[in-house]
Amino acid sequence: MADPRWLTDRQLKTWQAFLAVSSQLNRRVEQQLRDDAGLSHPQYEVLARLAAAGGALRMTELAGAALTSKSGLSYQVGQLEKTGLVGRRSCESDDRGVIAFLTDLGWSQLREAAAGHAALVGELLVDALTAEQFGAFSAVLDTLESRLRGAERPQRTAV
């Protein structure tokens, strides 16, 4: 193979900044959720998704954005079940299916955690940027997201 591709300093620096920001943001959010509501970030995500879907969702749908693996999801839902924030019931139309749903306790815990979470994200991500920057950032993420979704395993470089 010919001359392999290299990244410019700027490109490399950007990539590293992305990693650093990502790691730091996660750390902060994790800490806030832990302190405010005793939840881990993955757990909060589960609750939030359930709430966004009206309170119940099939496991597969929950696994959607793949913030975690299938088994990881099973584990977290298991933890949330132990603490009584969600419950499981089987799916009527498909006996294999399992539906996770928010309990009353789950709803209220989520409500509590959500305020602090929104405040933190607002502070770290929104307030830190100008409206213009935020718009550009948002657009870039959309682009990247769809690009990433598209080619799971780009074996072929064919255009």
Added chain:
Amino acid sequence: MADPRWLTDRQLKTWQAFLAVSSQLNRRVEQQLRDDAGLSHPQYEVLARLAAAGGALRMTELAGAALTSKSGLSYQVGQLEKTGLVGRRSCESDDRGVIAFLTDLGWSQLREAAAGHAALVGELLVDALTAEQFGAFSAVLDTLESRLRGAERPQRTAV
């Protein structure tokens, strides 16, 4: 406390897109490194930092951008030592210190992994965006990074 802050749909969606992109990118990179060179992403980061510093660095410096905790770093360096990619020697000027350094094998493994890594990051992050988008993205990350570094624990919301 008065009316808690809420995020707009757009803001929330952006935050979620960030999480998704971050998670997906990590997954891809992890897979490439594993396939190409049998390294995990944290391990690659260690090698890359060592190389960037000329081949050796103190543990503390390595822990720098906090992609992992102190103990996590100890663990990974331990793994790399087992496979012979790095070595440890004590620091002359400070007996507490430990200096990790790249072995010859480490250099060559890194060289191999680096090409594929650069290609992948180039493809997923650089090629996916217009030059203009990339510039904006880069600027935003710089802003966020410095903002995150600044206030470790924003107890006070004072403006």
Added chain:
DNA sequence: CCCAGGTGGTTCAAATTCGAACCACGACTT
């Protein structure tokens, strides 16, 4: 009806992660 193949979820073992506790040493006081 029965079988092959695919999907939805869980379970298992192994690897990794984190924070807390810990040890050894340097720096500064007295």
Added chain:
DNA sequence: AAGTCGTGGTTCGAATTTGAACCACCTGGG
């Protein structure tokens, strides 16, 4: 020189993560 405090790294146990193996069930074809 002894004492105290802060720093650099490692070690420990507990929690989490992952992919692979597995089981139960649906779907389509004989």
